[in-house]
Amino acid sequence: MQPQWVVMLGGPGSGKGTQAEYLKKENDFYVISVGDLLRAGKDEIVEGEGRAIGEIIGEGSLLPDSVITELVRTEINTINTAEKSVIFDGFPRTIGQATALTQLAKEFTKAVGKVLHFVVDEKVLFKRILGRFKCVNCGRLYNDFFCKTKVAGVCDICGCTSFEKREDDNEKALKRRLDESHAKTEVLVDYYSQYGILKTIDATGSVESIRAAVLNSLNLRNEEVA
Numbered sequence: 001m002q003p004q005w006v007v008m009l010g011g012p013g014s015g016k017g018t019q020a021e022y023l024k025k026e027n028d029f030y031v032i033s034v035g036d037l038l039r040a041g042k043d044e045i046v047e048g049e050g051r052a053i054g055e056i057i058g059e060g061s062l063l064p065d066s067v068i069t070e071l072v073r074t075e076i077n078t079i080n081t082a083e084k085s086v087i088f089d090g091f092p093r094t095i096g097q098a099t100a101l102t103q104l105a106k107e108f109t110k111a112v113g114k115v116l117h118f119v120v121d122e123k124v125l126f127k128r129i130l131g132r133f134k135c136v137n138c139g140r141l142y143n144d145f146f147c148k149t150k151v152a153g154v155c156d157i158c159g160c161t162s163f164e165k166r167e168d169d170n171e172k173a174l175k176r177r178l179d180e181s182h183a184k185t186e187v188l189v190d191y192y193s194q195y196g197i198l199k200t201i202d203a204t205g206s207v208e209s210i211r212a213a214v215l216n217s218l219n220l221r222n223e224e225v226a
């Protein structure tokens with residue numbers, strides 16, 4: 001099978017990061033995560049801005065599409081694209097980046113073959129994100145709705161009785177975060193649907209069922225399950 005270039009679209013809690021990890025480990029994909037590239041390149045000075053990447057993001061400002069695209073291009077240059085399939089996670093985020101990716105693909109005599117859009121029922125998403133809590137001692141993750149402690153208030157692993165929730169996981173902030181991400185994603189969904197390469201992944205179920213849907217849409221088989 002020819003190496004494929006695959007874009008993953010989906011908001012917070014959609015589980016696309018987990019699926020990208022699986023494709024990397026089990027199916028030998030190379031994952032380009034723009035979040036990781038930005039963290040790694042936070043000290044790089046942006047041309048024409050005179051400020052570092054980390055500084056610009058830290059102020060809540062957006063980086064120009066050209067800067068993001070160059071980071072991605074540099075990363076692609078490290079890959080043997082004749083042999084490796086590539087996942088793009090967190091890129092493109094805008095139409096400008098999407099057209100830049102099409103252009104990049106041409107430079108490498110490739111094409112974006114599939115765009116996986118991870119869709120989660122919003123009620124489930126709220127429970128997934130707002131319900132999560134963590135043992136302060138051993139770090140074990142739990143969820144009020146899907147994965148409680150066996151004995152209420154006591155960690156299954158270490159017996160600790162103190163837990164913490166992430167501060168930004170409150171309902172109002174989450175609603176705003178989801179609405180923003182949804183609006184941005186929809187623009188890209190419209191863009192890619194005109195090329196007939198868009199696949200909707202039902203990301204509401206278990207990690208395993210989502211994995212099966214991903215493999216299916218990429219025409220891959222899960223060797224372990226088979």
Ligand SMILES: [Zn+2]
Pocket residue numbers: 135136137138139140155156157158159160
């Ligand atoms: Zn614990």
